[in-house]
Amino acid sequence: MSRIKAGIGALILSACALPALAQPAPLRDEFFWLGEINKATAVINTDEGLLERGMAPRIAAGLDTVLRAGAQPGGRRPSTVITFEPLLIQAAGVEATLLHAGRSSQDMHATYRAAIIRDDLLTLADQLNRTTATLLRLARQHEGTIVPNYTNGVAAQPNSFGHYLLGHAAGLQRDADRIRETFARVDRSPMGTTVLNGTSWPLNRQRMAQYLGFAALVDNAYDAGQISSAEQPVEVGAVVTSIALHAGAFIQDIMTQYAQPRPWMLLQEGGGNTYVSSAMPQKRNPGLLNDTRSQASTVITLATGRVLQAHNITPGMSDPKSVRDNTAMVTATLRMLQNWDKILGALVVSPERALEELNSDWTASQELADLLMRQYRLPFRVGHHFASEIVDYAKDHDIRPTDFPYAEAQRIYAQTLQEMKVEGGPLPISEAEFRAALDPVAIIRARATSGGPQPAEMQRMLAAADAAVAQQNGWVSEHRARIATALASLDADFRKLLPAAN
Numbered sequence: 001m002s003r004i005k006a007g008i009g010a011l012i013l014s015a016c017a018l019p020a021l022a023q024p025a026p027l028r029d030e031f032f033w034l035g036e037i038n039k040a041t042a043v044i045n046t047d048e049g050l051l052e053r054g055m056a057p058r059i060a061a062g063l064d065t066v067l068r069a070g071a072q073p074g075g076r077r078p079s080t081v082i083t084f085e086p087l088l089i090q091a092a093g094v095e096a097t098l099l100h101a102g103r104s105s106q107d108m109h110a111t112y113r114a115a116i117i118r119d120d121l122l123t124l125a126d127q128l129n130r131t132t133a134t135l136l137r138l139a140r141q142h143e144g145t146i147v148p149n150y151t152n153g154v155a156a157q158p159n160s161f162g163h164y165l166l167g168h169a170a171g172l173q174r175d176a177d178r179i180r181e182t183f184a185r186v187d188r189s190p191m192g193t194t195v196l197n198g199t200s201w202p203l204n205r206q207r208m209a210q211y212l213g214f215a216a217l218v219d220n221a222y223d224a225g226q227i228s229s230a231e232q233p234v235e236v237g238a239v240v241t242s243i244a245l246h247a248g249a250f251i252q253d254i255m256t257q258y259a260q261p262r263p264w265m266l267l268q269e270g271g272g273n274t275y276v277s278s279a280m281p282q283k284r285n286p287g288l289l290n291d292t293r294s295q296a297s298t299v300i301t302l303a304t305g306r307v308l309q310a311h312n313i314t315p316g317m318s319d320p321k322s323v324r325d326n327t328a329m330v331t332a333t334l335r336m337l338q339n340w341d342k343i344l345g346a347l348v349v350s351p352e353r354a355l356e357e358l359n360s361d362w363t364a365s366q367e368l369a370d371l372l373m374r375q376y377r378l379p380f381r382v383g384h385h386f387a388s389e390i391v392d393y394a395k396d397h398d399i400r401p402t403d404f405p406y407a408e409a410q411r412i413y414a415q416t417l418q419e420m421k422v423e424g425g426p427l428p429i430s431e432a433e434f435r436a437a438l439d440p441v442a443i444i445r446a447r448a449t450s451g452g453p454q455p456a457e458m459q460r461m462l463a464a465a466d467a468a469v470a471q472q473n474g475w476v477s478e479h480r481a482r483i484a485t486a487l488a489s490l491d492a493d494f495r496k497l498l499p500a501a502n
Contacts (some may be wrong), residue, residue: 019085028119031077033112033212034084035067036487037191039494040211041099042203046497050101059099060497062092078225079323081105086495102201106225106316108189115212117232118186118321118483120330122476125179127334128243129472131341132172136465138344139165143458145358146440147264147354148363154255155363158440161349163453171246173465176472178239183479186232189214190224196316197221211490213483226315233326234310237303240333244299247340251293254343258286264353273346288343302329358440359402362391367437376428386416401438406431 042060045051051059070077078084079283082105143162148155189209191252192199200219218224257263267273267286274284306329310320358364368390369383388414394404413427429437436442440453447454451461 002021010028019437028116029077030112030116031070031084033115034078034108035063035070036115036212036490037108037111038063038088038099040191040208040490041103042497043211043490043493044207045099045101047201048204050201050203051098053256055095055098055114056497057499059092059096060494061499062088062096064498065091081108101194102199102203104194104225105151105188106195107193109192109321110225110229111321113229113326114186114188114190114214114232117326118183118238121179121183121186121236122480124240124330124333125176125183125472126476127337128172128176128179129469129476131177131337131344132169132465132472133469134341135169135172136462136469137167138347139163139169139465140462142349143455143462145349145351145354146358146444147349147351148358148361150253150256155357155361157363157366158358158443160444160453160458161354162458162462166458168246168250169465172243173468175239175243175246176468178242180475182232182235182239184215185228185235186197187215187479188218189216190218190229191206191219193218193221193224196224196226201209211486211493215482222315230310230313230315230317230320233329234304235321236326236490237329238304240299240329241303243333244296244303244336247336248293248296250340251289251296251343254347255286255293257287258289262353264350265356266348267343267346268348271346273342288339288346292336292339292343295322295339299329299336302332305329360400362394362401364401364438364440364443365391367443368434371429371433371437378424378428379422382416382420382422385420386413389416402435404438406434409434444489 038256039060042051042056042063044147046053046056054096062492066084069075069087076087078087085097085100088099136338139162141162142165143160145161145163146158147161147166149157149159154474189205189212191208191212205217209215218228254265254267257265267288269284273288274286302325305325310326313319365387366384368387369380372378372383372386373380390404390409392413393399393408394401399405408429416422427434444453447457451457
């Protein structure tokens with residue numbers, strides 16, 4: 001067990017040690033939010049008559065002193081109520097504990113955890129949107145690039161590379177939806193519920209929520225500290241797990257190309273993307289892919305830890321609530337997304353090599369069956385058998401699709417009808433139709449399915465995806481601005497409590 005804990009701890013430390021990511025200034029850690037909660041308490045309780053107005057300036061000045069000291073380089077920034085309060089008493093006297101009317105470390109800690117997760121979700125949404133936007137730019141660039149797509153690890157059908165990328169973007173847009181849905185549940189203030197059933201003090205919970213930038217309240221006082229606060233990290237873990245699974249699937253698709261002697265897609269060499277093998281001079285190992293795949297595994301490991309720590313404990317226990325652990329999970333996801341963005345920028349795709357691979361295999365053979373059914377009403381299974389027999393013959397005789405003899409196709413068609421006991425005449429499609437049915441480029445252009453890779457549908461889906469990214473950008477900006485405005489309002493009202501000399 002000690003080894004398991006040590007391993008998980010190493011993962012957390014590794015994630016926490018990542019370079020600082022963009023976030024609001026000042027640092028909105030536990031100390032910051034304890035300060036905001038105390039500021040809001042001072043303002044609201046003074047206005048509501050729960051704190052004597054004559055006491056407010058001295059308490060406010062002491063609180064201001066603690067917060068200013070904590071903002072200095074190397075300043076003390078305690079992360080719990082019981083370590084914050086002694087500094088406040090030292091600065092303002094024991095009367096400062098009058099702020100504790102109707103409060104508990106339970107609701108205060110639940111509040112700052114929710115506030116920090118809320119900030120983390122906005123940062124995550126922002127980075128996810130940046131990576132999605134890069135994916136969409138690449139999709140637009142490769143709208144007409146025809147490549148093989150694979151199922152069961154085997155070349156299956158031709159497709160537009162842009163269409164393939166749009167498929168991955170659709171997954172990330174669902175992840176963006178999940179972030180917004182999770183945010184709405186996190187963006188609720190537990191403050192004022194005390195331990196689990198409220199208080200006899202007539203606290204103004206709604207005003208507290210407004211000052212701290214929350215959109216609503218956690219309605220049930222027991223839920224606030226005992227249920228929802230343990231549930232939030234687990235839900236965030238589910239969101240980042242989904243993102244990591246999408247990243248891993250994309251990376252693995254590229255990794256398989258490196259097993260080919262002539263890949264049609266790989267990373268641009270150098271620049272941190274690849275490195276030369278220490279023993280084999282011909283090898284260019286895809287280091288960026290390896291690192292990002294490893295980061296995806298770290299994300300899932302940390303996210304699974306949230307579930308394990310929330311499992312089989314009584315309500316209210318602190319096991320899954322560590323700010324450090326929860327933020328490490330999101331920080332690891334941010335790094336993974338940033339590296340995924342680098343992968344997209346480093347991809348080198350050869351349309352010529354991709355088309356060569358398509359024309360050297362039989363990924364277009366299904367179109368023969370589709371054509372015979374669509375144009376000539378031949379049952380699909382008969383057409384499928386015909387196409388399969390052509391592929392078998394071609395592979396036995398090492399014939400490429402572009403070189404397959406039309407006369408041999410006619411013979412196989414007649415034999416297929418006989419084997420499957422179907423009446424009919426000679427192969428109804430002309431040689432020109434036969435050749436066109438095996439042309440990957442023509443197949444893609446002729447697709448008629450809504451959501452397919454044909455040019456009209458690609459334009460529609462690209463426009464919709466771009467609009468979704470713009471909407472998500474607006475959502476992030478709107479919520480950041482709302483929180484910033486609320487905190488600015490709180491700070492302005494708190495300043496009014498300070499002695500005139502301040």
